[in-house]
Amino acid sequence: MAEALWNYKIKCPFCGTQFETTRMRNSAIRVKEQETDFSNIFEGECPYLYAVTVCPTCTFAAKNTDFEKIRVQAEAKIMAASKQLRASTRPKPDIFGLGPSTPEIAVKRYELVIAFYKMRYVVELGVLANMYLQLVWLYRLMKNKEKEQLALAQAAAAYENYLAKAYNLPESLGEPGIIYLIGDMYRRMEKYKEACRFFEQALASKEIKDYPKIADMIRDMMMMTKEKVQKTAEA
Ligand SMILES: [Zn+2]
Structure with missing residues (x-):
């Protein structure tokens, strides 16, 4: 059987940096059971740890499925943030390593995704709510009850907002x-x-x-x- 993890070469649409990011093969995903909030429990590697991509130069972050598809021309706020972050001398968080990851690193990556999604030209409330829910699942993996409760409150608020405004x-x-x-x-x-x-x-x-x-x-x-x-x- 092929290795569950592999490194994918990708280019940041905002700053043009070429880099590698670790992804998990769909064929390697083994669902053991499902929780009442649709979180899956996996055998072996957990795909939640490899579902988002972060640029090591400007920290632009998105779901793997969005990263290369995002329309740069429409995203002026993200472009401005990318430029600012590229020029910043502040040390970048240590979240760009390849290979097996941890829920702790994944939390930091998801937080970046949330920050960038909030800057989008059209904020997709359902996607945003789902990102908050992913944080809940990651804190559960870490067995951090306190943080899980805080994330739950944020996720519930995000889903209520989505339900109130979304038509699809x-x-x-x-x-x-x-x-x-x-x-x-x-x-x-x-x-x-x-x-x-x-x-x-x-x-x-x-x-x-x-x-x-x-x-x-x-x-x-x-x-x-x-x-x-x-x-x-x-x-
Ligand atoms: Zn970049």
């Missing part, structure tokens, strides 16, 4: 899936009443008939969470 929700989850996901984040923050409210809202969605699997999942989670609400009330 991802087809795989639809409206019920996104509302459920927000509910699950509140459940993980031990805000059980809020969680139940979102689960109920998800089940009341007009689209729920198109998502029978998600509907089953929501009903199970709602039962579990209602028990928690009762226990908290009794205590």
Whole structure:
């Protein structure tokens, strides 16, 4: 079997630097199980550590799938930041090593992606929300409960903003899936009443008939969470 990791040669669209970045082969991804917030648990290497690319010269960062596709002409703010960062003498973070990575390094790389995505000409709220959720998953990998809770609050807020403003929700989850996901984040923050409210809202969605699997999942989670609400009330 081919090695799971390989180095890809790429050019930064903003500063023109050619560099290598480590990626993980799709064929090497082994999903063991899925968590209630759709995070996967993997056997072997974790693809979340290799999903974003960062330029070592100007620190421009994006998801692997976006890095080369981004339209430079449209992104004046990023170009200005790239120029400024290239000229800066401040030491760059130590996140450009090749080969096996760690969740700690991945967190720093994702934080850069979030900072650059916020500068984009059109801020894609769903992508941004998903980046915050990725941070939650990385802190969980690090077993850093405190940081995971902080990231959960940010991710929930980002998804609520997305839900309020977005007209095109991802087809795989639809409206019920996104509302459920927000509910699950509140459940993980031990805000059980809020969680139940979102689960109920998800089940009341007009689209729920198109998502029978998600509907089953929501009903199970709602039962579990209602028990928690009762226990908290009794205590
Ligand atoms: Zn660059």
